[in-house]
Amino acid sequence: LSERLSGVFDRLTKQGALSEDDVKTALREVRVALLEADVSLPVARDFIKRVQDEATGQAVTKSITPGQQVVKIVHDALVATLKGEGEPGALKIDSPPAPILMVGLQGGGKTTTTAKLAKRLTERDGKRVLMASLDVNRPAAMEQLAILGSQIGVDTLPIVKGENPVQIAKRAKTQASMGGYDVYMLDTAGRLSIDEELMTQVEQVRDVATPRETILVVDGLTGQDAVNTAQNFDDRIGISGVVLTRMDGDGRGGAALSMRAVTGKPIKFVGLGEKMDALETFEPDRIAGRILGMGDIVSLVEKAQETIEAEQAERMMKRMAKGQFNMNDLRMQLEQMLKMGGMEGMMGMMPGMGKLSKQVADAGFDDKILKQQIAMIQSMTKKERAAPQILQASRKKRIARGSGMEVSDLNKLLKMHRQMSDMMKKLGKGKGGMMKQAMKA
Ligand code: GDP
Ligand code: MG
Numbered sequence: 001l002s003e004r005l006s007g008v009f010d011r012l013t014k015q016g017a018l019s020e021d022d023v024k025t026a027l028r029e030v031r032v033a034l035l036e037a038d039v040s041l042p043v044a045r046d047f048i049k050r051v052q053d054e055a056t057g058q059a060v061t062k063s064i065t066p067g068q069q070v071v072k073i074v075h076d077a078l079v080a081t082l083k084g085e086g087e088p089g090a091l092k093i094d095s096p097p098a099p100i101l102m103v104g105l106q107g108g109g110k111t112t113t114t115a116k117l118a119k120r121l122t123e124r125d126g127k128r129v130l131m132a133s134l135d136v137n138r139p140a141a142m143e144q145l146a147i148l149g150s151q152i153g154v155d156t157l158p159i160v161k162g163e164n165p166v167q168i169a170k171r172a173k174t175q176a177s178m179g180g181y182d183v184y185m186l187d188t189a190g191r192l193s194i195d196e197e198l199m200t201q202v203e204q205v206r207d208v209a210t211p212r213e214t215i216l217v218v219d220g221l222t223g224q225d226a227v228n229t230a231q232n233f234d235d236r237i238g239i240s241g242v243v244l245t246r247m248d249g250d251g252r253g254g255a256a257l258s259m260r261a262v263t264g265k266p267i268k269f270v271g272l273g274e275k276m277d278a279l280e281t282f283e284p285d286r287i288a289g290r291i292l293g294m295g296d297i298v299s300l301v302e303k304a305q306e307t308i309e310a311e312q313a314e315r316m317m318k319r320m321a322k323g324q325f326n327m328n329d330l331r332m333q334l335e336q337m338l339k340m341g342g343m344e345g346m347m348g349m350m351p352g353m354g355k356l357s358k359q360v361a362d363a364g365f366d367d368k369i370l371k372q373q374i375a376m377i378q379s380m381t382k383k384e385r386a387a388p389q390i391l392q393a394s395r396k397k398r399i400a401r402g403s404g405m406e407v408s409d410l411n412k413l414l415k416m417h418r419q420m421s422d423m424m425k426k427l428g429k430g431k432g433g434m435m436k437q438a439m440k441a
Contacts, residue, residue: 017057017058017059017060018055018056018057018058018059018060018066018069018070019056019066020056022066022067022070023052023055023056023066023070024052025067026066026067026070026071027048027051027052027055027070027074030048030051030070030071030074030292031044031045031048033291033292033293034047034048034254034257034291034292035254036252036254037252037253037254037257037290037291037292037293038223038224038252038253038254038255038258039254039257039258039291040223040224040227040254040258040262043257043258043261043262046261047077047078047081047257047261050077051070051073051074051077054073054077055069055070055073055074058073061305061308071292072302074292075288075289075292078257078284078288078291078292079284079285079288081257081260081261082256082257082260082267082282082284082287082288083284084260084264084266085266086266088266088267088268088281088282088283088284089268089269089281089282090268091121091212091213091241091268092212092213092240093121093127093182093183093212093213094212095212096176096180096181096182096183097130097173097176097177097181097182097183097184098182098183098184098212098213099173099176099183099184099185099186099209099210099211099212100117100183100184100185100186100211100212100213100214100215101186101188101202101205101206101209101211101213101214101215102114102185102186102187102188102215102217103188103190103202103214103215103216103217103233103237103239104188104190104216104217104218104229104233105190105191105192105193105194105218105219105229106138106189106190106191106192107190107192107219108190108217108218108219108229108245109217109219109243109245109246109271110187110188110190110217111133111135111141111144111145111148111187112148112245112271112274113215113217113243113245113269113271113279114131114145114185114187115131115145115148115149115151115152115154115276116271116276116277116278116279117185117215117243117269117279118131118149118152118154118183118185119152119154119276119277119279120279121182121183122152122153122154127182127183128179128180128181128182128183129154129155129181129182129183129184129185130154130155130156130157130172130175130176130179130181130183130184130185131145131149131154131155131156131157131184131185131187132145132156132157132168132169132171132172132184132185132186132187133145133146133156133157133159133168133187134165134168134169134186134187134188134189134205135187135188135189135190136163136164136165136168136189137189138189141189142159143159145187146159148276151276152276155179155181157171157172157175165188165189165201165204165205166204166205166208169186169205169208169209170208172184172186172209173208173209186205186209186211188201188202188205189201194229194232194233199232199236199237202236202237203236203237206237206238211240212240213240213241214237214238214239214240214241215239215240215241215242215243215268216229216230216233216234216239216241216242216243216265217242217243217245217271218230218242218243218244218245218255218259219244219245219246220244220245220246220247220249220253220255220256220270220271221246221249221250221255222255223254223255223258224255224258226244226255226258226259227255227258227259227262227263230242230259230262230263230265231262231263234263234265239263239265240265240266241265241266241267241268242259242263242265242266242267242268243267243268243269243270243271243279244256244259244267244269244270244271244282245270245271246271247270247271247272248271248272248273248278252290252291252293253287253290253291254291256282256287256291257287257291266282267282268281268282269281269282270282270287312332313336316329316332316333320424321424323421323424323425325417325420325421325424326385326386326387326388327377327380327384327385327386327388327417328377328385328386330377330416330417330420331374331377331378331385334370334373334374334377335374337370338367338370338371338374372403372405372409373413375403375404375405376399376400376403376405376409376410376413377413378403379398379399379400379402379403380399384399388414388417391410391414393407396410396411
């Protein structure tokens with residue numbers, strides 16, 4: 001696939017903005033990549049349509065091709081879809097003992113994942129965990145959990161023959177409260193396919209346990225079936241999250257995307273093997289890379305974009321060193337700050353700016369103020385921006401009105417510009433030119 005793609009990219013070597021044709025050509029290959037990764041057709045189609053609208057007309061970064069740029073846009077959109085809200089890997093396990101209900105089809109990896117998760121909660125989060133198997137259908141199922149428990153040093157509820165799942169769940173709850181456990185995990189029985197009896201049983205257990213988390217464990221290699229299973233369990237039981245197992249296999253992870261797109265439920269963890277520590281927090285970035293299989297292109301584009309930004313900054317530094325610091329420069333600075341999330345970080349990176357940066361921080365610069373300042377500069381004419389000293393009362397009034405601000409706000413902006421430009425001049429003229437030295441560094 002990568003070869004096929006690079007062929008497409010070679011043909012797309014024009015510079016400038018992404019044309020509709022560029023985008024379409026590249027997306028045709030991306031669509032194939034998604035389907036090969038087992039993303040379901042309607043999900044892939046929807047996704048491509050969204051990216052197409054977003055990508056068309058975007059500027060192409062110098063030194064990469066339009067096709068490469070599209071792949072990066074696709075990658076970022078994939079990450080956004082996979083992520084959803086909330087912290088991946090986070091579980092609601094306050095108010096002990098917090099019940100976690102594990103559900104899914106037989107063979108999906110419920111019992112293994114229950115133990116893996118218990119180990120993680122014990123070792124990483126310092127929780128006291130009790131595990132209970134409610135699988136009265138399969139003869140060896142309860143012993144399986146008990147054995148895993150002793151391997152990882154996590155307690156399991158003693159086995160009492162002849163109980164039904166609801167009775168076991170109640171006993172687990174009592175034992176967890178009396179024993180001072182933080183969490184108790186209920187590993188339910190599965191069926192080979194969804195049936196009424198299974199769902200009714202899980203419903204009853206849910207009503208007894210009122211779980212804080214209901215985790216669906218599903219085989220990530222089963223693609224569309226995994227999504228249907230999730231949909232069914234969510235409709236009947238209500239799930240709070242998903243663990244995709246067998247992500248160590250050959251599958252490209254497309255089930256993750258379909259799962260997110262169709263159910264909207266967070267994928268919390270992925271299973272990466274049979275061993276007890278083969279459970280990892282779900283990382284959208286990694287799965288996106290795997291689905292596309294184009295990680296090299298993504299990092300290439302990131303690199304190119306960084307270079308461009310560095311070049312821009314250097315050009316501005318050069319102008320500033322010569323004492324040329326007009327309103328256009330200030331605007332660029334303000335926009336950078338907005339992007340970088342604060343003035344302090346930006347100024348902190350420039351030598352000799354530490355003190356000013358603190359003043360600026362104390363003055364309470366936030367996004368809103370930055371945006372207002374940019375709006376004021378936008379209301380200036382080209383001439384005014386190049387030479388702000390020509391601003392007298394009537395021009396000021398016009399600019400303030402044009403940007404919905406007061407003349408006093410504009411005066412503050414002009415004062416800041418004056419101070420900054422004085423500082424730049426001083427730095428530029430200083431011994432050997434501090435700015436020049438900084439640029440060499
Ligand atoms: P359950 O029926 O849902 O409880 O499934 P089990 O937990 O008994 O798992 C069924 C089989 O899948 C076992 O052989 C597990 O070792 C294996 N398994 C579970 N999770 C993973 C995983 O993430 N990767 C791999 N390769 N195997 C797994
Ligand atoms: Mg099991």
